[in-house]
Amino acid sequence: MYETKYHKAASVQDAVAALSGASEGAVLAGGQTLLPTMKQHLASPSDLVDVRGIAGMQGVTVGDGTITIGAATRHADVAGNADVKAHIPGLAALAGGIGDPAVRSMGTIGGSVANNDPAADYPAAVLGLGATVVTDRREIAADDFFEGMFSTALDDGEIITAIRFPVPTRAAYAKFPNPASRYAMVGVFVAETGGNVRVAVTGAGEDGVFRHDGMESALASDFSVASAAGATTSQEGVLNDMHASAAYRAHLVNVMAERAVSKAG
Amino acid sequence: MNNVKMTVNGKAVSRDVPDTTLLSEFLREDLRLTGTHVGCDTSQCGACVVHVDGRAVKSCTTLAASLDGADVTTIEGIANGGDLHPMQAAFNTHHGLQCGFCTPGMIMSGIDMVNRFQADGKDLTEEAIREELEGNICRCTGYHNIVKAIEDAAGTMADMAKAAE
Numbered sequence: 069m070y071e072t073k074y075h076k077a078a079s080v081q082d083a084v085a086a087l088s089g090a091s092e093g094a095v096l097a098g099g100q101t102l103l104p105t106m107k108q109h110l111a112s113p114s115d116l117v118d119v120r121g122i123a124g125m126q127g128v129t130v131g132d133g134t135i136t137i138g139a140a141t142r143h144a145d146v147a148g149n150a151d152v153k154a155h156i157p158g159l160a161a162l163a164g165g166i167g168d169p170a171v172r173s174m175g176t177i178g179g180s181v182a183n184n185d186p187a188a189d190y191p192a193a194v195l196g197l198g199a200t201v202v203t204d205r206r207e208i209a210a211d212d213f214f215e216g217m218f219s220t221a222l223d224d225g226e227i228i229t230a231i232r233f234p235v236p237t238r239a240a241y242a243k244f245p246n247p248a249s250r251y252a253m254v255g256v257f258v259a260e261t262g263g264n265v266r267v268a269v270t271g272a273g274e275d276g277v278f279r280h281d282g283m284e285s286a287l288a289s290d291f292s293v294a295s296a297a298g299a300t301t302s303q304e305g306v307l308n309d310m311h312a313s314a315a316y317r318a319h320l321v322n323v324m325a326e327r328a329v330s331k332a333g
Numbered sequence: 334m335n336n337v338k339m340t341v342n343g344k345a346v347s348r349d350v351p352d353t354t355l356l357s358e359f360l361r362e363d364l365r366l367t368g369t370h371v372g373c374d375t376s377q378c379g380a381c382v383v384h385v386d387g388r389a390v391k392s393c394t395t396l397a398a399s400l401d402g403a404d405v406t407t408i409e410g411i412a413n414g415g416d417l418h419p420m421q422a423a424f425n426t427h428h429g430l431q432c433g434f435c436t437p438g439m440i441m442s443g444i445d446m447v448n449r450f451q452a453d454g455k456d457l458t459e460e461a462i463r464e465e466l467e468g469n470i471c472r473c474t475g476y477h478n479i480v481k482a483i484e485d486a487a488g489t490m491a492d493m494a495k496a497a498e
């Protein structure tokens with residue numbers, strides 16, 4: 069790891085100031101992606117601004133038809149939270165299926181969403197539920213947030229403080245994990261909220277997480293396993309790599325959608 | 334440099350460490366607690382798992398500087414004097430190790446999963462143990478005896494918890 073300066077921020081203002089004062093600062097959350105990247109010399113931030121000590125960025129709050137999760141809330145704490153389990157069980161289950169127990173006891177929702185790994189799980193929930201990404205300076209709708217592989221609408225030095233999810237009528241996630249990494253080979257999040265159906269796919273897109281329009285209209289007219297199976301998934305823009313071909317992944321999209329619909333009930 | 338104060342295996346420690354020092358380096362090189370192993374250093378193998386404030390974490394993927402005030406337990410801190418921890422004893426009984434390189438991480442992960450499942454009142458089945466061991470890699474044993482050891486220790490730990498009530 070190249071030299072870096074560690075800062076522990078006590079408040080969001082503190083963190084924003086530390087980042088703007090740094091030549092190349094980075095937010096440090098769970099470190100489960102950033103530290104391995106730094107060890108491989110693929111990232112070399114001059115300064116690390118740790119946001120885990122910021123009280124306002126932790127935990128789950130229930131609002132009027134919403135669940136808001138602080139960006140520094142760890143995967144294990146989302147998976148085990150009684151309110152998340154009661155209102156969006158599919159989201160709790162998704163968090164409980166990320167990586168392994170040690171990764172879940174450090175990794176955070178904000179870190180996962182900011183990183184926008186094309187095979188990460190949380191982006192599918194954020195896009196599938198139509199959540200809102202809350203930052204230190206504005207609110208960004210999920211549809212405007214994910215801009216392609218490892219790329220988001222966040223400006224330099226912008227900090228995600230929370231993610232606000234609408235409580236759906238029904239929702240679920242199904243993933244086919246890569247047997248080695250546990251990241252999604254394909255993961256599909258389906259949600260019906262106020263009569264509106266959204267389907268988000270992770271692991272499959274060359275540009276990262278995407279909405280599956282054909283599947284959305286099929287499920288909007290009939291929310292059933294048969295509609296999920298019948299929707300057409302194009303192989304255009306679908307990842308083709310050593311882990312799986314585009315045809316294999318496109319097929320998995322329908323299979324995971326069927327499982328997600330069946331879990332959503 | 335950062336001054337880091339932690340409690341490690343019940344003892345207060347304080348050291349000045351560079352900002353880039355990993356918890357695994359801090360334990361092994363500064364404190365000479367070499368029971369925590371570094372197998373991959375890429376966050377995959379789990380040989381480096383220790384407990385921080387009661388949770389299993391990969392010490393190779395955690396900065397020492399971020400843990401000021403933390404309570405850390407390593408493989409050196411779980412036996413009670415000469416009495417092995419039930420998880421250690423079960424690995425011994427069931428032959429849950431061959432070369433032993435993965436064992437410290439397996440044991441720390443094993444204790445963590447038993448504690449979490451017991452706290453949630455959930456049954457730690459064989460299937461659950463295998464799922465929970467996702468982040469711990471063993472190149473020798475083929476896992477069967479590790480799973481048996483954790484299953485056995487879970488029973489002993491439950492009995493001990495009941496006896497303590």
Ligand SMILES: Cc1cc2nc3c(=O)[nH]c(=O)nc-3n(C[C@H](O)[C@H](O)[C@H](O)COP(=O)(O)OP(=O)(O)OC[C@H]3O[C@@H](n4cnc5c(N)ncnc54)[C@H](O)[C@@H]3O)c2cc1C
Nearest residue numbers: 097098099100101102167175176178179182188189228250
């Ligand atoms: C062995 C292993 C297995 C894994 N398996 C999976 C898996 O199955 N599915 C999955 O989805 N993920 C998986 N991950 C990734 C894991 O979920 C990470 O925790 C996550 O991607 C990053 O979160 P973090 O809190 O650790 O962020 P960090 O590593 O601290 O940061 C990641 C990036 O986000 C930025 N960042 C962090 N927080 C914020 C914020 N609040 N605002 C703005 N920017 C921020 C950082 O600057 C950095 O660029 C795995 C990781 C490992 C090591």
Ligand code: FES
Nearest residue numbers: 372373378379393
């Ligand atoms: S050495 Fe930490 S996970 Fe392998």
Ligand code: FES
Nearest residue numbers: 431433471472473
């Ligand atoms: S006993 Fe050799 S790696 Fe597990």
